[in-house]
Structures are given as C-alpha cells and as structure tokens.
Amino acid sequence: MLFHSVIFPCFFILVYVIYLAMMRRHHVQNLWLLLASYVFYGWWDWRFLGLLLLSTLTDYVVAIGIQKADSQSTRRSLLTVSVLVNLGVLGFFKYFNFFASSVTDLFGVWGFQLDWVTLHVILPIGISFYTFQSLSYTIDVYRGQLKACRRFDSFALYVSYFPQLVAGPIERATHLLPQIMQRRRLDWRQIHLGLFLILSGYCKKMIIADNLAKIANDTFAAHSTLNGLDVILGVVAFAFQIYGDFSGYSDIARGLGKLMGFDLMVNFRLPYFAISPSDFWQRWHISLSTWLRDYLYIPLEGNRCSSLRCSINIMITMLLGGLWHGASWNFVLWGLFHGMLLILYRHLPWLKQTDLQSTRIGHRLPRMLLMFMLTLIGWVIFRCQNIQQMADLEGRVSLAVSPSTLETLKLMCLLLVPMCLVQVIAQRRRDLNWILHGPLPISAVIMAIMLVALAIWGVRQTTEFIYFQF
Template sequence: MLFNSFQFVFFFLIVYSIYVILNRKWQNGLLLVASYVFYGWWDWRFLSLIAVSTVIDYVLALQIDQRDKESQRKFFLILSCIANLGLLGFFKYFNFFTESGVEIIRWMGFTPDPVTLNIVLPVGISFYTFQTMSYTIDVYRGHLKPTRNFLDYSVYVSFFPQLVAGPIERATHFLPQVQNERTITYQRIREGAWLILLGYFKKVVIADNLADIVNPVFNDPSAHHGLTIVIAIYAFAFQIYGDFSGYSDIARGVSKLMGFDLMVNFRMPYFAQNPQEFWRRWHISLSTWLRDYLYISLGGNKDGPLKTYRNLFLTMLLGGLWHGAAWNFVLWGIYQGGLLIFHRLIFGRSKEPEKIHLGRRIVNIAIMFQFVCVGWLLFRVNSMADLSVLIQNLFAWETIPWIWVGYMAVVLTPLLLLQLNKEVSGDLLHIKKWRPSARLAVYLILLAYIALFGKVDGGEFIYFQF
C-alpha cells in the first residue's frame, strides 16, 4: 500500500476516524492491527517474518535484562544479532552471494551448477531489522529497560507510517510515545498537514517527474551521451531526495496527526560542505545507526588514525551493502568510505559551517554536490556493465537537452526556495511562524503544482527496494 495511492488515503481516513475516539490502550491495539493490514497489503507472507522478528528481540531483550553475568548477557545479544542478520541475509543476500560465488568459480575455469532460490524480498526488512536490533543492543548497553508489554513493543516494531522506509526509530525515543498518552492538538494537526502536503509535493511533482528524465538514460545507457548523462545524474540527485525525503515527510506528518513525533531524517543534505556533514544531513536515522552500533563497536576513532580509517571504510562498505544486494551498492559504499577517509586525512574534523565565510561556503557546497552526484551515478546504475557504458559515453559530445533543463527548473524552483528558507531558519516547520497570508500562498502554490504536474499513477518509493 503506497502513500501516493488512493488506497492509502482511504485506509488512513478509516483508521484515523476510529483512532481519535479511543483511549491509549485501544489506540495501540488499533495501530497494531492497522500496521499488519498495511504491511500485509503487499504480501500476506511478509507478516510471519515481521512477527518472528518481533518475538525474537522481545524475548531476548528480556533475557539480557534478567541476567547478571556478562557472558550470559553477551550470549543473548549475539543470539539476537545472528537471528536478525540471518533473516536479513537469507532473504536479501542469498542469491547475490551464491551468484557472485558462481561467477568467481567460472572465472577460475570451473563450471559449477548455479544454486538460486525464488526468494521474495520482504518490503522494509532492512529497516525493521535494524530497528529491532537497536532495541536489543540498547538493552544490553543499559540505555533502556526492556518493556514487558508485548503490545507496546509490537507497535514500536510495526508502526505503519515508518515501517517500510523509516526513519529507523530508536526505542529510547519512540517506545515511550507508544507507552504514554498522546495528545492531538490543533498545532499538531497543522504541522502534520503541512508535512504531508510537502511530502506529496516532493514525491508526485519532483521525484515522479524527474524519473521521466532519469529512467530512459539509465535503462538504455548506450543510447545517451555527454551532457544528457550529466543532466540525468543531476536529475537523479533530486529525484532520490524528493522521493525519500518526501516519504519521510509524509511519515512524520501522518504520525503527528496521531500524536507521535518521528525523528527528522533529512536536513538539507545538498547544502553540505564536506562528506562528514553530508552524512549528518542525509538519511540521518541510518547514518547515526551505523555510527552508534557499527562504527563505535569497531572502535571508532579511539585507536589511532589507521584504525579510524579502517572503521570508516568498513562502516560505509556495509552501509552500501545495506542498500542492496548488488555490486554497484558495494562500490557506492566504498566510494562513500573513501570520501570520508580522504576528507579526514586532508582536513581533519569539519569546521562548523557558521564559522566559514559565505563565499567559501557556497564554493564548498558546489564542490561537494559534484562528489555526491558521482556517488549517485554508482548508486543508480542497473549493472556494472551499464556503469562502464555510461562512463565511456559521458565523454562523447551531445547537445544540451534544453527541454530537460527547463523542465527541471520549473519543478525544482519551489523546492529550492523552501530548502533555502529551511537552511536559514533551521526548521522545516518554521513556516508556522509566517503570517497567515504568506503560509496560504505557499500552500496554494504547492497545491497548484500538484494539480498541474503531479503524477497520480507514480511508482513506488525508491527506498522500498531496500
């Protein structure tokens, strides 16, 4: 069930009309049922997997809390990691590793029989697996007491607004909201409606329209050259941002209507001046997860520069693999790790942006955006063979497709203006402080864009595949 579908609109209106008249206990029961209906809409078989994942970490977290011996606590933590990563690895990576192994054996001159299974990748498995793992790890580290209320924990795992594409919520932040009474105020409704409107604008106007520029180039790379490829790469940079941040905005907006606050997942990432800052602004719930549960666990920056670089490299390599079972994602992770290492090696830790002169800051942003777009080329390609073709064709001359440039300018102008305002104010919800007439003008402009350019039949959100 897609956010950008009439089915979801009807589904949410029905759920919300019942939700607002119930008390907290019954609200949680409704949320669990609604979340399982929402998730089962894709494939009812997915429900057994999320149920198993929920039970595993609920039970193991309680076992960790009940043990005094460190060896026993660590045993149950390792059991949780093996169970979660085992499920994720089987459903997401089994065919990738077996097919890659077969290719390596063939390269060595042997002719093995390929072993593949018809495995369906459950939507959102990477997101809720990391979410349940963080719960158990936080219990082990003493950051959180495990809940004994299975209903509350199940809602934390399966909460439908953020189930399939995040943000990856920490139990320390989200579980207390499930356990306590929620208050639905006019302010929350107004903020939620604004986030939903903005999210739909990003998805159906920006992401789905830019897909018409991006997809032809990447689906048939041999037919395109030079500046056409460059423009398609830039278009994808804004497509994936509009698509993913649009989903996060809708998820946050829907949650606010029900009295919940989800974490902010994006903070104007294309205003970043360096790789470190980019990852503090892009997919924040994943980047902080990788930092807190992988990078720090590997040793962080405590054991000298060489081990720091190693830890950065491994963290981003696995972060790339988290996105998908394909070599281009591995290469993207290596590239991101290389950028972080190079920046740290040359410049050390980042300076605070406000201490840098405006002119230099603009130059830094422009340069960093080019590095980001090189990464998006690696991220978007359908295969390594396509990547080779695109790189070769990139240096062949072709006239500028001005109609694409004009099209991008039209659909991106409102977003860029809103992003500039957000960068200056520091808060996307800063618009609530504007005069009513100014707010109304923005609402009407976005609604007009949705009416004129919105694609009602747009496709899935990009991050659903992860």
C-alpha cells in the same frame, strides 16, 4: 499499500477517525494502531507478516531475558540470539543469491564450475528497516540504556508502526517507545505541522521525483542514445529524484505521525548543502547513518584508535552501509566510494571541513559545489548496474548541446528552482519548517498553492518509492 495509492487515504481516514475516538485510552489506541499496521503491511503480501512477527517476538523475549539475567555471559548469549535471528533472516531473504552467484563467478574465473542452488526468494518489503529498528532495541537493553518493555502490544507497535514501517525513518526505542507507552495529546500546532509535512512529502514525490524520473530513466537506460550535456542533466535529475522520493516518504511518515501525536525523527536536513562527506551523512538518511555510527562504527572503536585503524573502521562501516541498500556490487562500490571520501576529507588538510554551522553562502558555496559533484559521482555508481554501464555513461558525457537539452533544462529549472529557493532560506535560518512560522493565513495560502500544484503537475501514474526495494 502505497502512500500515493487511491486506497491509502481511505485506509488512513478510517484508522484516524477510530483512533481519535479512543483518545482517553492510549493502550486501546495502541492495539488499534497495531492491527492497522499489520493490515497495512499485509496488504502487499500477508505471508511476510510471519517474518515481522518473528523479529518482534524474538527481541521482545530476548530483551526481557537480558534484563533478568544474572551473568554477563548469559546476557551476551541472549544478545547473540537476537543478532543471529534478525540478521540471519535478513541475510537469507536479501543476500543469499547475491553471495551464491558471486562465489560461483569467482570460482568460474579460476576454471571451477560450482552448481549452487539459486532460490527464487522474494524480498519482503521494508525488512532492512524494521530489522535494524527491532535489533537496536535489544542492543540498547543490553547496554543498559533502556529497560525491557513488558507490554507486548506496545513493543509490537514500536516495530511495526505503519507510517515508517517500510521505508523509515529507522526509529530508536529510546525515542519512540516512550511515546507509545504514554498518553498522546494533540494540539493545533502538531496538526498544522503534520498537514504541512504530508503535503510537502507528496509534492516532493509526485511533482519533483516522478517528473524527474523520466529524465533519469532515459539517461541510465541500457541502450540510451542521449549524449553530451543531456547525460549530465540526467545524473543531476537522478540526484534530485532520489532525494525527492526518499525525503518525500519521510516527510509523509513524519506528518502522519504528527497527526497521531507521535514525533518521528528528522531523516533529511538539506543534504545537498553539505560541504564535506561527514556533513553529508549528518544530513542524508540520518536514521541509517546514526544507526551505523552507534551500533557499528563506535563499537569498532570509532576514531579512538590509530589513524590506520580508524580508516579501516570507516571502510567497514560504509561497506556495510552500501550493502544494506541491496545485494548488488554497485551498492558495495557506492559504500566504498563514500568511505574513501570520508577518509580523504579526514586526512587532506585543504579538504578538512571548517565551520559546519556557517550560513554564509560565500564561505560554503565552493565546498558545497565540490561535495555535490562528488555526490553525483556516487549516484552514478549507485544507479548503474555494472562497470560497463558506468563506462558507457562516462563515454557519453560532454558539454555538447542537443535539441532536447534546452527542453530538459527548462523542465528541471521549473521543478527545482522553487524547491531550492525554499531550501536556501531554510539553510540560512537553520529551520526546515520556516514557512509555518509566519501568520496563519500566509501558511494556509502556501499549503493551498501546494495542493493546486499537486493537482496540476503531480504525476498520476506514479512509481513506487525507490527505497521500498531496500
């Protein structure tokens, strides 16, 4: 069930009306939301509900066992069970064929023929997201940062809450679970912000991302005839397509949560205003980058070690971050590319970041432009399926102008200039929702304009959200 499908508004209105009728009984609300979440997830393929339930049951039981255990060895053994079950299921469904084919190709280079069994495994939607979310809960209980949840319905809702189930944000139990356990209260500010976030998300997805998708798809097509400046514009189009698509989903998820009294974490903070790789990862897919930092990089000793060891830790973290996105070598290379950028910026004096909090355009602009160009190179690696496609794309890059260039440029300016102006103000004010802080009639007019824009420029035949495949 897609947020931008015809059925979803009907589904949500039904869920929301009944939810509001239960406002004085939050445990009953939780049961209702749990049922709705399983219906939402099962809409794609009911068979994968078993995997969601397996992850939930495993971490529910393991966390209680960890809290009751008397010895550290027992606690460690129980945590190992959680890690093996969660990552084992994720690894089988997402990476089995990738590693099998990679080993076969490697031995083939040496003249050995291996007859691996290739399974036609369907990737369960959202498995990378809910696996990390559920696993982080067990780790937090093991570390003593959280007490084990005794109510199964509350924990099951934490793992499966439908607005953020299939594409994030990847929530933490320390943040979301207390909100589930207590009674929610709604006020006008929450509803106002929720509606704005939902509208903003739909505009990013259906106006920005889906209109730019054709430009990006034509550029990265296997037998594309586009050359010159059109290729550069196509890469820029993909950069804003994936931003609009993914941050749009996160905005919708957060908006739906606000309408129900939940505060989901911010997943994007104007990432293309970043002035360094570390700044970028504090702004892009924040729920994943902080997860990797807290549960992988810091346990590897983070930067509390030698310079060489720190660089290795960065590369391991970014390698696995790239692999999290998919079982393909382009994602591995993308992760390694960002790892190298982090190391370079860390060690080269002229690249070291200065004041990240500065809002002066003259101070930030040169570094922003450099970081944006490096990010574009990363998106080429991310989008291309193999080295040959990257080389082909590079060979078609130039500053030559074709008859279609001006039309493409006009469309991109029409789509991106308004969004960029809004974001420039947000960056200077350090406030993502500055539009809502004016008089109510003004914000109401702005939201009405967004609705009209959706009706006029929103793409009707929309595609799935890009991050659904991860």
